[in-house]
Amino acid sequence: MRTILTAARLLTPVRVVERPVVVVDDGAIASLATAAGSELPAGRHVDFPDCTLIPALFDVHIHGSGGHDAMEATDSALNHIGKFLAHRGVGAYFATTVTAPLDTLLRSLSGLAKLLQAPPEGARPVGIHLEGPFLSPHKRGAHAKNQLLTPSVALLERFWQASEGQIRLMTIAPELPGAEETIAHATALGVRVSLGHSNAQNDAARRGVAAGAASATHTFNAMRAFDHRDPGLLAEVLTNDGLFAEIICDGLHVDPAAVRLFRRAKGPERALLVTDAMAGTGMPDGNYRLGDLEVRVKNGRCVVGEDTLAGSTLTLDRAVRNYSEFTGAPLAEAVGLATRNPARMTGLDGEIGTLEPGRSADIAVLSPKHEVLETFLRGRPCVSGAITFNG
Ligand SMILES: [Zn+2]
Secondary structure (H helix, E strand, C coil): CEEEEEEEEEECCCCEEECEEEEEECCEEEEEEECCCCCCCCCEEEEEEEEEEEECEEEEEECEECCEEHHHCCHHHHHHHHHHHHHCCEEEEEEEECCCCHHHHHHHHHHHHHHHHCCCCCCEEEEEEEECCCCCHHHCCCCCHHHCCCCCHHHHHHHHHHCCCCEEEEEECCCCCCHHHHHHHHHHHCCEEEECCECCCHHHHHHHHHCCCCEECCCCCCECCCCCCCCHHHHHHHHCCCCCEEEECCCCCCCHHHHHHHHHHHHHHHEEEECCECCCCCCCCEEEEECCEEEEEECCEEEECCCEECCECCCHHHHHHHHHHHHCCCHHHHHHCCCHHHHHHHCCCCCCCCCCCCCECCEEEECCCCCEEEEEECCEECCCCCCEEEC
């Protein structure tokens, strides 16, 4: 089946194509050109006037959505999450774990490993992000204190075996004993290492980077605060031009002024938008699971205990809009932070994150207000209703 998509513009997102014509054959992009004067090829034509086509979004840090947590590690949970995410323009994500009792975590990892081999409906989980248990007790956020563990190669190997090699990203606090060897070992396995939930001083942060760390987890949140005489991990994150860095751009986790500082530091090539979303995302206020924790969601704010933020109800399409609004970044730049950059950071840029001939037709359609109208995954519409068919 051949489908031809047309729109007002397309962001690859490296370049802008005005009046694009995207030919989709068997779920893949066969060609990508501009309409200028040429006749449309034969096939089913779907036109999105006034709309912008972008690559489907990629979230490397998301715990759940639509009432379900990735650690449930069931078909049903991942189908719910995948379908919800597809409606928000997401095509791929890393199922992200939280600190939990060791046997619970191992069970989730092995459950996810099986499910990742048979992709569920909607957005595809393309790997696992292990967030915890190698985190600082001083910057643990919502992670359970008595379940944090000292990093070791032996423990990492247990997680790696349980996940059948599907851990693609690991958050770790570099100042913990054993962290350097664990970072080096993870890097050798092909796991990307992200520094976070950390109280590290600057020298420990730099040792973490020297051992192989490639990114930083939710910059500013659960990180030693910046002090001009004790600049800590944050100074390394904001000044090391080789390091990628995540940010939760919901206006609650990080003040818009700090997002502007982040943009100046990380630029269009190293910044990543993530959601850190949990099960309550897309759901009414109430109580939801985050791994083993019960989290209260009120007015979209997720908390445990007194008032500790525990994930978010942010969606990645909104993060893109917020980033543009908070910083003045052009849409193409903001889109790159949720498509191309996460793909580059994780080494998946040969497959996802940009629109090119030969790639899977994973395409989100944005309205003039940059809201998601439709998402095509492997060339098939996931949302529908907004489609107008011509010819
Ligand atoms: Zn976190």
